[in-house]
Amino acid sequence: MADYDVIVIGAGLGGLSSGAICASRGRKVLVLEQSDLVGGCCSTFEKEGYHFDIGASIVEVVDSLENAFAAMNTSLSDELDLVPCDPIYDYILKDGTRFQFPISVEETADVIRKVAPADAEAWPRFASYMKEFMALASDAVFGSPMVTMGDFARMFVKYPALLKFGELFTSSYEDVIKKWFKSSAMQQTTAYQAFYVGLPPELAAGVYALLGYSEHEGTYYPPGGMIQIPKAYQKVGERHGMEVRTGARVDRVLTRNRQVEGVVLADGTEITSKLVISNINAMTLYLKLIGEENLPWLARVGIKSYEPSMSVPMIYLGVDYKPELEAHHTLITRPLEEMDDYWYNIYKKGKLPDDMFSLMCWPTETDPSLAPEGHHVVNLIMTPGPYRLEGTDWDREKEAYIEKSIDFVSRTAMPGLKEHVKVAEISTPLDFERRLLHPEGAIYGLQQPTTATMVFRPSAKSKSIKGLYLSGASTHPGGGVPSAVGSGIIAADLIEKYE
Numbered sequence: 001m002a003d004y005d006v007i008v009i010g011a012g013l014g015g016l017s018s019g020a021i022c023a024s025r026g027r028k029v030l031v032l033e034q035s036d037l038v039g040g041c042c043s044t045f046e047k048e049g050y051h052f053d054i055g056a057s058i059v060e061v062v063d064s065l066e067n068a069f070a071a072m073n074t075s076l077s078d079e080l081d082l083v084p085c086d087p088i089y090d091y092i093l094k095d096g097t098r099f100q101f102p103i104s105v106e107e108t109a110d111v112i113r114k115v116a117p118a119d120a121e122a123w124p125r126f127a128s129y130m131k132e133f134m135a136l137a138s139d140a141v142f143g144s145p146m147v148t149m150g151d152f153a154r155m156f157v158k159y160p161a162l163l164k165f166g167e168l169f170t171s172s173y174e175d176v177i178k179k180w181f182k183s184s185a186m187q188q189t190t191a192y193q194a195f196y197v198g199l200p201p202e203l204a205a206g207v208y209a210l211l212g213y214s215e216h217e218g219t220y221y222p223p224g225g226m227i228q229i230p231k232a233y234q235k236v237g238e239r240h241g242m243e244v245r246t247g248a249r250v251d252r253v254l255t256r257n258r259q260v261e262g263v264v265l266a267d268g269t270e271i272t273s274k275l276v277i278s279n280i281n282a283m284t285l286y287l288k289l290i291g292e293e294n295l296p297w298l299a300r301v302g303i304k305s306y307e308p309s310m311s312v313p314m315i316y317l318g319v320d321y322k323p324e325l326e327a328h329h330t331l332i333t334r335p336l337e338e339m340d341d342y343w344y345n346i347y348k349k350g351k352l353p354d355d356m357f358s359l360m361c362w363p364t365e366t367d368p369s370l371a372p373e374g375h376h377v378v379n380l381i382m383t384p385g386p387y388r389l390e391g392t393d394w395d396r397e398k399e400a401y402i403e404k405s406i407d408f409v410s411r412t413a414m415p416g417l418k419e420h421v422k423v424a425e426i427s428t429p430l431d432f433e434r435r436l437l438h439p440e441g442a443i444y445g446l447q448q449p450t451t452a453t454m455v456f457r458p459s460a461k462s463k464s465i466k467g468l469y470l471s472g473a474s475t476h477p478g479g480g481v482p483s484a485v486g487s488g489i490i491a492a493d494l495i496e497k498y499e
Contacts, residue, residue: 004030006495007263007273009250009289012040013481014471015279016230016244017068017488020237022277022495024072029242030271031234032263034249037227038234040279040436040472041443042481044225048423050318050377051370053226054436055427055443056481057361057379058085058328060219063138064486065229071489072236080232082220083366089215090326092413093188094334100326101189105216116186126180130213133165141207142477145490146455147463169450173197173204174336177212184335192333192359195384196480198309198444200343201336205450221328221366229481233488253278253289253468260467263289275467275499277491281439282446282458282474283308290465299464306452309479310347311387311429311441313394315380315405318371318423323362323378323414330360332412342383350390352397356383356408375422378414380405387429387440394428402426444479445472453478460487461494469495 008019011033023029037043041055059065059082066076076082087100099115101108105127113120140159145151156162168176173194181187190212194204222228234244249266253276262272278285286295286303295303334342334357346353361379364371371377382405389397402424410417429441446452457476462468471491473479 002262002272002274004028004271004273006030006275006277007032007271008277008279009253009263009285010034010040010279010472011038011230011234011244011246012279012472013042013230013233013484014473014488014491015277016233016237017485018277018279018469018471018491019242020233020240021068021071021489021492023237023240023242025492025496029237030273031237031242031244032248032250032265033244033246034437035435036246038244038246039227039230042226042230042484044227047425048318049372050316050375050423051225052316052377052425053361053363053379055314056226057359057363057381058219058221059226059229059481060215061134061138061217061482062220064143064482064489067143068233068485068489069236071492072240074236079236080222080229082222085219085221085328085366087327088219088329089189090330091189092330092332093185094338097185103216103218108216112186116181116183118183119181119186122180122182123186127213127216130210131217133168134210134214134217136162136165137207137210141454142483142486143489145460145494146457146476147459147461147494149455152455168206168209171206172202173199173206173209174201174340176206176209177201177336187336188333191336191339192331192357194339195310197448197478199447199449200340202340203343203449205448205453207453219328221363223367223369225363225367225370250289253285255290255294255465258294258465260465275469275495277469277471277495279470279472280437280474281308281442282306282470284437284439285470285474286464295464303458306458307447308438308440308442309444309447309473310384311432312443313382313385313401313429314427315382315402316423316425316427317378317380317406317417317421318375319378319417319420320375320422321416321420323376323417325360325362325365325378325414328362328365330362330413332356332358332360332409347384347386350386350388352385352389352401353383356405358382358405358409360409360413380409385429387433394430398426398428401428445474448478460490461498467499
């Protein structure tokens with residue numbers, strides 16, 4: 001008899017949500033996490049009284065979070081406290097123009113009339129269009145399993161209204177934005193968000209242009225840091241008997257005749273189960289934990305055709321003053337074309353940029369308890385940084401990169417910052433690989449162009465190994481907090497359907 005009904009590899013959001021749902025449905029579940037913290041990129045660590053979010057900085061589109069709790073017979077409001085963040089962004093454009101976008105669509109229109117009057121009439125039409133698409137897509141696209149081409153086709157049969165939005169499935173992110181907005185200022189307000197799916201505007205899929213509107217549905221922060229989200233799923237799962245072990249690294253997935261039989265830990269311990277949910281990078285799962293020799297030839301070719309997603313250096317600052325910021329998020333952005341040029345001529349060539357851009361997160365604006373009294377936390381999600389650097393490496397560049405980033409932010413957004421820094425930490429792409437086991441520092445699992453989205457992504461129900469299921473950023477619907485939770489729901493539902 002197997003030790004557990006389900007073993008989950010990785011206590012990220014997809015792993016914890018899928019495991020907790022399976023436990024709430026009566027299955028004996030074990031979640032194994034190699035780190036000493038749950039959450040993966042959606043986690044929080046402490047140093048000298050400052051609490052820093054490792055990667056994820058807010059959550060939006062909370063429908064998937066609510067759906068996951070509902071599947072566990074509870075509710076979001078009962079399990080997790082979320083504080084709204086308004087305004088959404090404090091924007092700093094290339095020419096130094098600075099303004100804020102509030103949550104309200106109508107109030108945002110008032111701002112646009114001042115900074116980008118040519119697009120004032122387009123904004124409410126864009127918001128209405130994307131609002132309608134989101135109402136459909138949250139279930140039809142992002143909440144549905146995409147295991148086969150039949151699933152993809154049935155999506156349009158079940159939701160024929162999606163055909164109205166066909167251009168989003170065939171165009172690039174940049175094409176969609178340029179169709180709606182003509183001014184450089186308005187295009188810059190959406191340019192950086194393409195990197196939320198790990199690609200520049202020219203390569204990101206058009207469906208993600210909804211990010212220009214979706215944040216106006218609400219952006220939220222959990223008091224205590226982003227780790228509170230995975231902790232909430234862990235807590236509910238444990239109420240239903242789910243067991244979570246940290247510091248337990250899985251080295252191998254046991255298979256026989258292409259059927260899962262359990263896992264082997266780094267210390268040699270074997271734990272048996274006929275069902276395994278993998279929440280780790282799909283390339284690592286198939287090529288290392290299962291092994292090429294245990295895969296059919298087409299699966300080997302397929303998994304090798306993917307590329308790890310982009311990597312990003314993150315800098316964590318503890319400061320002894322109140323920053324001159326206006327919002328939880330400040331976005332130092334650039335035109336669409338410059339984002340594309342950076343990708344091809346800097347990032348892909350392994351260079352570090354001279355001209356930077358950045359997403360600055362100020363969590364103590366929302367939750368002052370994350371720092372000592374009178375102090376604040378500022379997290380810098382910097383310009384995407386290549387894993388392999390030309391002529392050097394991240395270990396050698398760490399200190400210089402921190403100093404360069406602080407100088408950049410001091411010039412553009414936070415005068416005097418340098419004199420107030422008490423703690424400065426960095427997670428480079430190499431650090432993300434070492435600490436979170438993300439290959440090449442990939443923060444979104446796998447790259448996500450149109451040819452690697454939905455049904456073209458590694459399937460949530462393995463087509464090669466019976467009893468193997470996938471959750472997390474490497475499978476549909478991709479990276480990010482709501483997507484990762486959505487993948488957990490999909491994996492748990494597929495197990496309920498087929499096992």
